Amino acid sequence: MSEKEKEIQKIFNDYMAEIIADGAENETLRVALKRAVNSYRGNLKKALELFPDSIDYKEKARKIKEYSIDHLEELIDQTKKAVERNHGVFHFAKDADEANEIIADIVGKPKKTIVKGKSLTTEETELRQYLQEKGHEVWETDLGEFLVQIRDGRPMHMLAPSVDLTREEAAELISKITGKDLPKDRIDTSVEAVREFLRDKFTKADTGISGANVIAAETGTLFIIENEGNIKVAASCPDKYVALVGVEKIVPTLEDAMHLVKTTWRFANYVVPSYVHMISGPSKTGDIEKTTTYGAHGPREFHMVLLDNGRLDVAKNDDFKELLYCMKCGACMYECPVFWVTAGHFGKKYPGGIGALWDAFVATGMEEAAPSVYSCAICGRCKTRCPLNIDTDKMIKKLRKILYKKGYTPAILKEMKDTFFKG
Ligand code: SF4
Structure with missing residues (x-):
């Protein structure tokens, strides 16, 4: 030095x-x-x-990421074709501003209600704030991220955004927004109060937004790990569903994706998460004459927005491309x-x-x-x-x-x- x-x-x-x-x-x-x-x-x-074999996951996970980052541009192309084949809409954003503009266009005129899942990528682009400035009502529906929103803070950990709060502080914040006098020494009553508060937002939401943990290029499938069930609802109830995902999350096959999903959840601290969603397009049915018709019970529109924002340059930089192997566990x-x-x-x-x-x-x-x-x-x-x-x-x-x-x-x-x- x-x-x-x-x-x-x-x-x-x-x-x-x-x-x-x-x-x-x-x-x-x-x-x-x-x-x-x-x-x-x-x-x-x-x-x-x-699951002692979890330790063995690591080597294979690393190989999958090494291959994927070295073949990112062709994997993006493959993902685009798969999403379009699935009747989804594919978007590519070169930077944060473009990603926010694309999503605002999808959401449409002001005064829409939007429910969001926790996503570091949307934090990167400051999507919630952008959509609020456009006149929309936007709700973070992950409990930790909801606490970040109501205290106007920022996430303190990749997976546990409110890791810096004690149960007592959380109860106080939730009491304020729900108008309930919640006991400070309990967590379950705080969770119940947020559940009740957000029910109505979910049912009236026009658009659901989330990130994703991994994308399988061969089928254009998003893999999303969660426990609370908020993404399950946000990605199912509204008419439109949008996923904003960094390009580094793409891997070639469904099998590769599942391997990374397992590795992520194990090292993110879960024996098994409550939910792993696989989403590949808008809702559809083939129940009448085996004719595929889009827009059954789930969203009629599926949008995948892939974000570059410097990632493609890093992928070509031998000194730093390892950064893109990070699964944000x-x-x-x-x-x-x-x-x-x-x-x-x-x-x-x-x-x-x-x-x-x-x-x-x-x-x-x-x-x-x-x-x-x-x-x-x-x-x-x-x-x-x-x-x-x-x-x-x-x-x-x-x-x-x-x-x-x-x-x-x-x-x-x-x-x-x-x-x-x-x-
Ligand atoms: S660098 Fe990324 S993948 Fe590795 S432990 Fe940290 S968050 Fe997880």
Whole structure:
């Protein structure tokens, strides 16, 4: 490390000492994260004892991702053909703005009701906020994401967006929006209150929106893992269903997709999720004269919006393409010593060390990501937990060199420290 690089690192070490000290003083954040980390570790241990072959999933999962990222453009083409064959509508968005515009066009005139499933990709494009600005009523229907929405916050973990909240804080927030006086020491009553509150939104919604965990190119099938059942309803009740998905989620076959789905849920902490949806097009029936007719009980319209936003360039970059292997299972966050005390404050749109890389190359650009890149402890614990064996450390070190060469001098970093982090 050169003297100047050391100087930059020192600024961020000082910053980290500051936010770690803040985190250590934040009693509720500490309690919430401790409960979440313990629960994650306990559940994963249980899952690995019940299904010891899960460890063997990793190697095959990595091979599938390596192949897919090296053949991304042809897989996108294959997916497009499959979606159109299935009577769906295929869209390709080069960046976040284009993705939001495409989806706003699909939704139509203002004052529509939209129900959303949790999706990091929609966080990346800030889709909810965009649609609200267009005059629509938009509801996050995943409980953690609903809590993010009602407190006007941002997700603190890839899979558990409100991991920083205790049950007491959650009950207070839900009491406010539902007008019920919920007991603070219980979780079940909070869950029930949100269930009741969102019922009516689901039934009157015009459009349902979600992301997806994996796409199988051969059939154009989306695979979506969930537990709450909110995506099941959001993708079934409204007339229109839209999936916004990053292009890196495509793999060649249904079998490959199912393998990645299993690997994701196992390392995301589930013995088995309550639901895995496979969606390949609009609702249809062939019950009269075996003639396929579209628009039965489910959505009449199916739209798949694939998002590039820098991913295709990363796929061609041998130093960083490993970033696109990430399945967003969130396992690495529970091993990260910086995340333990800061939660999603370590990151801008994507949290954690891997999130710093996603921010830099995809979600926010290098400048905004620089503080997170320098905040990573480079301890390597994330790699030991990652089912894809992603070497986040190695990429962070390379990215620091690039940032330095791009002119992110100590003076600029100092300024960023005061604006970005406090914002
Ligand atoms: S880097 Fe690995 S452990 Fe972390 S979210 Fe991505 S796939 Fe999961």
